[in-house]
Amino acid sequence: MQTYRTHTCGELRASDVNKEVKLAGWIHRKRNLGNLCFVDLRDHYGITQCVVDSDSDLFAKIEVLRPESVIGIKGTVVMRESINKNMPTGDIEIKMSKLEVHSEAEVLPFQVAVEDDAPEEIRLKYRFLDLRKDRIHKNILLRSAVIARTREMMLQLGFTEFQTPILTASSPEGARDFLVPSRLNPGKFYALPQAPQQFKQLLMVSGFDKYFQIAPCFRDEDPRADRSPGEFYQMDMEMSFVTQDEVFDVIEKTLGKIFIEFGNGKTSDTAPFIRIPFREAMQKYGSDKPDLRNPLILQEATGLFGDSGFGVYDTLVNDGKAVKGMLVKGIADKPRSFFDKLDGYAKEEGMGGVAYIAFAAGGTKGISRMMNDVKIAEIKSAFNAQDGDAILFVIGKGMKFDKFSGRLRNKVGEELGLIDKNSFKMCWIVDFPFYEENDETGEVEFSHNPFSMPQGGMDALLNKKPLDILAYQYDFVCNGVELLSGGVRNHSPEIMYKAFELAGYGPEVVNNKFGGMINAFKFGAPPHAGSAWGIDRTIMLLLDEEVIRDVIAFPLNGKAQDLLMQAPNEATEKQLKELHIKIDKQ
DSSP states (O other): OOSSOSSOTTTOOGGGTTOEEEEEEEEEEEEEOSSEEEEEEEETTEEEEEEEETTSTHHHHHHTOOTTOEEEEEEEEEEOSSOOTTSTTTTEEEEEEEEEEEEOOOOOSSOSSSOOOOOHHHHHHTHHHHTTSHHHHHHHHHHHHHHHHHHHHHHHTTOEEOOOOSSBOOOOSSSOOOEEEOSSSTTOEEEOOSOSHHHHHHHHHTTOOEEEEEEEEEEOOOOBTTBOSEEEEEEEEEEESOOHHHHHHHHHHHHHHHHHHHSTTOEEOOSSOEEEEHHHHHHHHSSSSOOTTSOOOEEEOGGGOSSSSOHHHHHHHHTTOEEEEEEETTOTTSOHHHHHHHHHHHHHTTSOOOEEEEEETTEEEEGGGGSOHHHHHHHHHHTTOOTTOEEEEEEEOHHHHHHHHHHHHHHHHHHTTOSOTTEEOEEEEEOOBSEEEOTTTOOEEESSOTTBOBTTHHHHHHHSOGGGOBBSEEEEEETTEEEEEEEEBOOOHHHHHHHHHHTTOOHHHHHHHSHHHHHHHTTOOOOEEEEEEEHHHHHHHHHTOSOGGGGSSSOOOTTSOBTTTTBSOOOOHHHHHHTTOOOOOO
16 A cells, blocks of 8 residues: 555656645755645655645645645646656656645745755755755665775675674774773773784685675774764675685776766776886886876986086085985976976975976977086986976975875866866776884884785895885775785794784784784685775765765764764763773763
8 A cells, every 4th residue: 555655756647637736855956836735745766746725725835834844745646837858857847736744844044956065064954955955865776886886896706705803902003992891891992993914814714715895994094084982884805725816806896887977978998007117116106106198297307407507406415315306297387486386385384495497389398498408308318207397396306296296286286287087097006015114213123014914035034124025015006095015924823923023012012912813814815815995985086075074974083973863971980880991981
């Protein structure tokens, strides 16, 4: 028995004319023309126009209802006099014969039918209203569709879905844990998992072959536009008896297809995706998550200076600094203010500035005035520059310099409109350094993930300098956003103990912090590898949304607060007593 509706608000078409139907939903818009009142009725599936004339006793009843009131109507499907081709139901309307008010809405804190400038704090406080907006509603539906399709593809590839614990032990994985006090174990705490890392590896040790999970992860991190504070979801996977290449194949068959299937008309790279070693990425793009939509490339240029005639750079190069150059086509005749703006940007960023040579129609400009013709020709040839082009130079040293050069590349690409906004460009970043040097202490520490296998295994740990050792670690990058991290796991206790030793940790640290996993490895562990990609960031890219909260149904705000449910909140004295906790309110 269809008590509330016979059809949804997105279902009726011209072929349904003369049918008597029931619809139910929210009043999206209402237009009173005096002799007629039109109501756009909205539900999850769409919008249907309903109409009642002033002779009907329903006219006065519907006239007083506010937008977002929930009603049920009965009526006859008729053709519209003015067809609306922008609506799937735009050929028809419902001539109302009966109206039932299910729920009257109060005055709205912001508009639902149109995008307005409501502050985000208000939108999050009334998130149930915000979710009714067409854009946000569709965002959440796309998220659901992507997850469902991902699950379908993983099952087709022979993976088994598992659920790993939410209450677990604290683990030093790079971010702060969320701690949960234990009532039954006074003074002790669980931690919410930052990732299912150890559990998924233990599943491989347990003899399961291919694991995946749409996994909730919890990290007490500061928020960013592309990172939600508190919790996020990732598509987590692990495989036994595989190499790095086999992990790449799975991701390219799943995540790679997601961008093709849900890209909404944008072009997308197809597998296999290019692989860029970490050090090459830092040199050419100034980033380990390069936006390959930007055609600009950074080039090593240190050897062109030292005796160039440009005294500032010559001195710095002789003192050990490095120079990068970037060829930019067709900007030689830009006004000096364009180059001065870039120079000012560099100084604001704490760098020395930006130098340039422009091969303009009337002769070269920039630092070329301090150089002889032979040096200018050498530089022009080294960059394969043509008349009309310009070369931008920056100088510095270390990771700070590399990262700035990457930001400069992005800035120039954006300002000149060089970035193709209608495409998805993917790559793998591989061969990460296993260790790095701490800038402050000079000590060797893990650079990425201590659980990864060093390339060369024990031999590399014994015979190579730590900073020369590479790891089987990899990231998947799309349009300058890191979506995935993973690695071939270190399944050997001996290699793991040695790897931690080189980073300054004794075996007791490994046994204490990772005892469950290292103990399991002593009873037969298969070679295994895996990865995890961020669902929230992926949906952001697919929808071209700038704020991650707009792709999450019930997000926290920038202060990690749930304004709708008013969390976090204070606990009662009874709750604290049961948990053996005292609060120092100072």
